[in-house]
Amino acid sequence: MRKGIALLLVVVAFVFATYSLTRAADVIKLKGANYLPVTHPMSLLSGWFCDEVKKRTNGQVEITYYPGGTLLNPVKMYDGVLTGITDLGFSHIQYTRGRFPVTEVFDLPLGLPSGWTATGVATDFFNKYKPKEWDDVHVLYLTTSGPIILQTISKPVKTLEDMKGLKIRAVGQMSDIIKALGGVPVPLQMPDVYDSLRRGVIEGVTVDLSTLKYWKFAEVTKYVTADWQLGTGITFYWVMSKSKWNALSPDIQKIFTEVASEAREKQGALWDQMDIEGRDLFKSKGGQMIDLSDAEAQKWIKAVEPVMGDYKKSMVSKGHKDADVDGWVKYIKERIEYWHKEQKRKAIPSAF
Numbered sequence: 001m002r003k004g005i006a007l008l009l010v011v012v013a014f015v016f017a018t019y020s021l022t023r024a025a026d027v028i029k030l031k032g033a034n035y036l037p038v039t040h041p042m043s044l045l046s047g048w049f050c051d052e053v054k055k056r057t058n059g060q061v062e063i064t065y066y067p068g069g070t071l072l073n074p075v076k077m078y079d080g081v082l083t084g085i086t087d088l089g090f091s092h093i094q095y096t097r098g099r100f101p102v103t104e105v106f107d108l109p110l111g112l113p114s115g116w117t118a119t120g121v122a123t124d125f126f127n128k129y130k131p132k133e134w135d136d137v138h139v140l141y142l143t144t145s146g147p148i149i150l151q152t153i154s155k156p157v158k159t160l161e162d163m164k165g166l167k168i169r170a171v172g173q174m175s176d177i178i179k180a181l182g183g184v185p186v187p188l189q190m191p192d193v194y195d196s197l198r199r200g201v202i203e204g205v206t207v208d209l210s211t212l213k214y215w216k217f218a219e220v221t222k223y224v225t226a227d228w229q230l231g232t233g234i235t236f237y238w239v240m241s242k243s244k245w246n247a248l249s250p251d252i253q254k255i256f257t258e259v260a261s262e263a264r265e266k267q268g269a270l271w272d273q274m275d276i277e278g279r280d281l282f283k284s285k286g287g288q289m290i291d292l293s294d295a296e297a298q299k300w301i302k303a304v305e306p307v308m309g310d311y312k313k314s315m316v317s318k319g320h321k322d323a324d325v326d327g328w329v330k331y332i333k334e335r336i337e338y339w340h341k342e343q344k345r346k347a348i349p350s351a352f
Helices: 002-026 041-056 077-083 103-107 115-129 174-180 190-198 242-247 250-284 294-303 305-317 322-345
Strands: 028-034 061-066 088-092 137-144 149-152 167-169 184-186 204-207 223-226 235-241 288-291
Touching (some): 028 041, 041 061, 041 235, 077 088, 077 137, 077 235, 103 235, 103 322, 115 322, 137 250, 174 184, 174 204, 174 305, 190 204, 235 242, 250 288, 294 305, 305 322
Parallel strands (some): 028 061, 167 184
Antiparallel strands (some): 088 235
16 A cells, blocks of 8 residues: 555656656747846836736746846847847847838938827838838837937037037937037947036937936936927837747747737837926926927928938938838828827827
């Protein structure tokens, strides 16, 4: 009897051990990377994505998350996904100018009024045109920020003439926009901007309002020129290795897609929330907000018109037609109108 019980226990232990090993072998282990600071809301959102995928797959997928640039910096993020350093990566297209030429249309002064609206527009644009520049990865979602504005440390910029000669941090096509406005663009990664502002290496930065709080720029800038009428945004991506995506079962791919859609919706609302928080914090610290008059804003818009023309020439040289670019811009402006009306209808607050 005792021998029978002992034998049964051995069999049960063997079966349990075999099952556990099989389950362990079935777990899909992935890596996700984000360059933003650990406590930044957008970094937390990527962390939520990783946790939510694990939860909804009942632990079948585990994504080890590396925020704060601990695995890859923003410039190397996309290549890091392609080479397998990470399986999922979050960064934005201005860090790798020329790599996403079609999507770079969102770097132009198109009148994007808010992050919620811009994210809806970017999503529609990607789904409609499916730019081949993204074919090497699986795009979980794209999201475009609220309008980029000018922050300066010591000189208030009230007119276009005030921009002349100012050293302003800018990357991607924002460099061309700063040149067109009379400034001197200085390319820096975001983690280097705060100290460069503090030490006076640069005199200002062009980014969205959220950075006043979440990159602490309100501590080192005194003036914000709300040149939101230009409506240039920063388009971020959350992408996944194509091979790792293709290796997932359809059921798990469906979960990834559902979580990505929810994360994108959260991100759209988050842009405007962060912009409002950044603006309010800046004002509470005594910072001065400078609003451009309609007449002054038109001067700025006219000054950057050549950037639009240069982009079109660049795209034609890559094999596109004038009509292609005109079509993209027309579609984007139509979707801006649609999504901005939706934002107002839903009473989603924005900074401008």
